[in-house]
C-alpha cells in the first residue's frame with residue numbers, strides 16, 4: 129500500500145451524509161476519501177481491504193423500517209460478496225483485526241450497534257448488547273449538543289479533547305444497554321467516550337434539551353476496547369468550519385476549524401503513525 133491515508137465512506141440505501149463525511153476526511157488530511165455504494169462492495173468491485181478508515185454515514189437506511197439501521201445491519205452481516213466465498217462481514221472482520229479504524233455517525237452508529245460491532249465487549253463482534261431507540265420525547269430532535277469527552281477513554285478519535293459542540297438530528301438516539309452489567313462494563317472500561325453535558329463540558333446530564341433523547345447515563349457515543357471502533361449520534365462531519373456553527377455571525381472568537389474536524393484529524397494521524 130502506498131503512503132496515502134485511504135478513507136472509504138459507504139453510501140446507498142438511504143444514507144445522506146456521505147459527501148460531508150468524505151469532505152471531513154479530506155480536510156483532515158486523508159489523501160483518499162472514496163464514497164462507495166454498498167452495492168459496489170457486494171458486487172466485489174471494491175474491497176474494504178484497500179482502505180484504512182471506514183466511515184458509516186448518517187441517514188435513513190431502508191427508511192428506518194424495522195427500527196433505524198436494523199435492515200442495514202442484516203445486509204452487512206449476511207450478504208455475500210459476488211465472485212468470492214466471502215460475506216461482507218468477513219471483510220469487515222478482517223478490517224477490524226488488521227487494526228484499522230471505523231467510525232459510525234448517527235445512522236452509522238445505529239448500524240454498528242445493531243451489527244454488534246459496538247461495543248463488542250470481550251471481542252464479541254456479532255452480538256448486539258446495546259441499542260439506540262426512540263428519543264424519550266417521542267419526536268425527532270434537531271439541535272446542537274455539548275459533549276463531554278472522557279479523558280480516560282481509549283477512543284482514538286477523541287484523544288486530547290475535553291469537549292465538543294456538535295449538531296444532532298435523529299429520531300432514535302436514546303442509548304440503552306441490555307443490562308446493568310453491560311452498562312457498568314462500558315463505564316468501567318471508559319468506553320462511553322462522549323456524553324451529553326452542560327455548556328462547559330463538565331457534567332453529563334439527563335436534563336432535556338441538553339440531553340436530547342434520554343440516553344442512559346447521558347451516553348452520546350461509545351468505542352470498543354481497542355478505541356479504534358467508535359460510534360456517536362452527533363455529527364462531527366457537520367461542524368468542520370466556523371460557518372457551520374449556529375451562532376458564527378455573533379461569536380467572534382470561533383476558530384476557523386470546526387470542532388468536528390478534530391475527530392477526523394485524530395483518525396488520520398492514527399493511520400499515519402500506525403498503519404502506513
Ligand SMILES: NC(=O)CC[C@H](N)C(=O)O
Pocket residue numbers: 185186187188189192196233234235236297298299300301
Ligand atoms: N441523521 C441520522 O442519521 C438519523 C438516523 C435515523 N434515521 C434516526 O432518525 O434516528
